[in-house]
Amino acid sequence: MKNVSRSYGTFKALDDVSIEIRKGEFFSLLGPSGCGKTTLLRSIAGFDTPDEGVIELDGRNIIPYPPEKRLVNTVFQSYALFPHLNVFENIAFPLRLKKEKESSVRDKVAQYLKLVQLSGHEHKKPAMLSGGQKQRVAIARALINEPSVLLLDEPLSALDAKLRQSLLVELDQIHDKIGITFIYVTHDQSEALSVSDRIAVMNEGKVLQTGTPYEIYESPATDFVARFIGETNLFPATVVSCVPFEQTHMSTLQVDALGSVIRVTDDDYLEAGTHVSFTVRPEKLKITSHPPLTVSKDINLFSGIVDEPIYSGFQSKYYVALACGTIIKVIQQHATYMDEGPAINWKDSVFVSWSAEDGYIVEVIDR
Amino acid sequence: MKRSSRLGITYAGPMGLWLTIFFLTPLFIIILYSVLKKGLYGGVEWTFSSAAYRQLVNPAFAKVLFRTLTVSVTATAITMALALPCGYAMARSSHQSLFLGLVIVPFWTNSLIRIYAWIAILSSRGFANELLKQLHIIEESLSLIYNQGAVITVLVYMYIPFAILPLFTTIDSFDFQLLEAARDLGASRFTSITRVLLPNIRSGIITSGVFTFIPIFGAYTVPLLVGGKDSYMIGNIIVDQVTKTRNWPLASAISLIITLVSTVGVMWMLMAGAQEKRERAQSLRKAGTR
Ligand SMILES: Nc1ncnc2c1ncn2[C@@H]1O[C@H](COP(=O)(O)OP(=O)(O)O)[C@@H](O)[C@H]1O
Numbered sequence A: 001m002k003n004v005s006r007s008y009g010t011f012k013a014l015d016d017v018s019i020e021i022r023k024g025e026f027f028s029l030l031g032p033s034g035c036g037k038t039t040l041l042r043s044i045a046g047f048d049t050p051d052e053g054v055i056e057l058d059g060r061n062i063i064p065y066p067p068e069k070r071l072v073n074t075v076f077q078s079y080a081l082f083p084h085l086n087v088f089e090n091i092a093f094p095l096r097l098k099k100e101k102e103s104s105v106r107d108k109v110a111q112y113l114k115l116v117q118l119s120g121h122e123h124k125k126p127a128m129l130s131g132g133q134k135q136r137v138a139i140a141r142a143l144i145n146e147p148s149v150l151l152l153d154e155p156l157s158a159l160d161a162k163l164r165q166s167l168l169v170e171l172d173q174i175h176d177k178i179g180i181t182f183i184y185v186t187h188d189q190s191e192a193l194s195v196s197d198r199i200a201v202m203n204e205g206k207v208l209q210t211g212t213p214y215e216i217y218e219s220p221a222t223d224f225v226a227r228f229i230g231e232t233n234l235f236p237a238t239v240v241s242c243v244p245f246e247q248t249h250m251s252t253l254q255v256d257a258l259g260s261v262i263r264v265t266d267d268d269y270l271e272a273g274t275h276v277s278f279t280v281r282p283e284k285l286k287i288t289s290h291p292p293l294t295v296s297k298d299i300n301l302f303s304g305i306v307d308e309p310i311y312s313g314f315q316s317k318y319y320v321a322l323a324c325g326t327i328i329k330v331i332q333q334h335a336t337y338m339d340e341g342p343a344i345n346w347k348d349s350v351f352v353s354w355s356a357e358d359g360y361i362v363e364v365i366d367r
Numbered sequence B: 001m002k003r004s005s006r007l008g009i010t011y012a013g014p015m016g017l018w019l020t021i022f023f024l025t026p027l028f029i030i031i032l033y034s035v036l037k038k039g040l041y042g043g044v045e046w047t048f049s050s051a052a053y054r055q056l057v058n059p060a061f062a063k064v065l066f067r068t069l070t071v072s073v074t075a076t077a078i079t080m081a082l083a084l085p086c087g088y089a090m091a092r093s094s095h096q097s098l099f100l101g102l103v104i105v106p107f108w109t110n111s112l113i114r115i116y117a118w119i120a121i122l123s124s125r126g127f128a129n130e131l132l133k134q135l136h137i138i139e140e141s142l143s144l145i146y147n148q149g150a151v152i153t154v155l156v157y158m159y160i161p162f163a164i165l166p167l168f169t170t171i172d173s174f175d176f177q178l179l180e181a182a183r184d185l186g187a188s189r190f191t192s193i194t195r196v197l198l199p200n201i202r203s204g205i206i207t208s209g210v211f212t213f214i215p216i217f218g219a220y221t222v223p224l225l226v227g228g229k230d231s232y233m234i235g236n237i238i239v240d241q242v243t244k245t246r247n248w249p250l251a252s253a254i255s256l257i258i259t260l261v262s263t264v265g266v267m268w269m270l271m272a273g274a275q276e277k278r279e280r281a282q283s284l285r286k287a288g289t290r
């Protein structure tokens, strides 16, 4: 997909989008509602024509072809099962169009019913199925043509949370089994992170970053990506100095929000005075009641008061008000048994620290 | 329980009265008249007679009945063929109320006047012929009126709103994403319509077919005014029997044929509607227990 743009009036739904998706990949398009994901997917399927750019499939531009001529099939968010046909005929629909032999239709439908674990429901009308079952029929129906690419537009968003998890895992298993390319649209970052090979993060019609889930989580390319994926502490900062440190560079940043300087390692050399965004993920912070015993040069240490502890079983999240007034988020995993409850409570004085290697410079803001 | 059953009577009462006065009583009178002896100057004599039904078995009448059926089926088919794309376009348009208004506008004018307008259009020195001559497409006037073609044309024009409205309503509630799904799965534009749209709007198609066929089957002004000698339909025979031949029992017997055809059509429509409702209710129940 190269330089694809699509405008509705003066509004740019897609703005110069270029993405390369590899064969067999589980690729996710991730972004908030209204960022253009559906528009992009519809352009690939052939229901929408971009104003500019090309969309290539196996090296051939597919934009001139109508939807029925593209080796791409879609799983619609609202399932779009044919209400007048039963499960069997819904799945057999593409084969019937190709006038395939009855025996081969029967075999293939049985095979795909088994793949989505719906054997035995052949004769039910879509109206008699649960949401999860409808979604499975839609998946089987989209796969039976053996497309090169399967497009999924928020296929799980109409289901409840539990079902969503298990169907997601199942979807991943189906992907592993049949090995075709999946392009999966979602606004749910945890869905995207958990199953994708690679993710493109979109906002306002633009692709902000394309990469593996950990690249996107650990090295977000922009403020938006850092904030959209997972939780984070994000501060504007100014480079005070930058010196080589082992294989990388150790920068000292002035962070006004923290009222002090911090240290962070980064691959690139940064000129003193450069404005940057600095981020550190809450789970990388350590929270302790006492100051750490060893204080080395590459540890950033702040003291504060617990403003809001949120206990959620396997972990606790603390909002800590630092001395300068800024609130910083810390997540602590409960790796050991603790029937006394967490050691850190509301209004406790605590120390928050992190290593220079755990922070990350997101974006250089040239001004 | 008690309350609702009392309410039921309250609602059903006026309805029943209405049906009795305006539907059942006339029907009863017609049935009665059809088995009585014809009066000399119209009306009936109060003696039983099956003469009317014996007169029905007659090649001349069979010919008119057959013609009426052919004309009605043809006109209904053409009407539906035009109404379907119209209803579809209206349902997909963003100016629905404008188009609905345009469909209803003809009803503001008396139907006789609209038929006379067609006479002005189709007659040998009428608008259509003059236009074709001006464009040098024809030299001599075509005979566009007083034949079967004119009858069918005007019938289609008169009754197409009755076909468009139910089609529009059904298509409007159709989920157009299903058409995209069909295209996505390999159907051409045309196949997606025949394989997905049409089966899902079946009840609307039946309703509009019945609503069109019934009035066309009983039509008499249109064949009378724009038809020729061989355009007589059942409706015309009934009128003749009442006003000229003064054979009221025969007129009643023929009317009953129209009633019978209409009843069959409506029953068919109701059955299709009921089946669809059952299916929908089933799906709702399912959705509720999910
Ligand atoms: N047919 C259309 N006409 C005008 N605006 C549209 C149309 N389709 C989508 N948009 C706009 O384009 C933007 C992107 O839409 P969409 O691709 O559906 O977003 P997403 O799927 O990421 O939620 C939205 O702001 C939406 O309002």
Ligand SMILES: [Mg+2]
Pocket: A034, A037, A038, A154
């Ligand atoms: Mg969307």
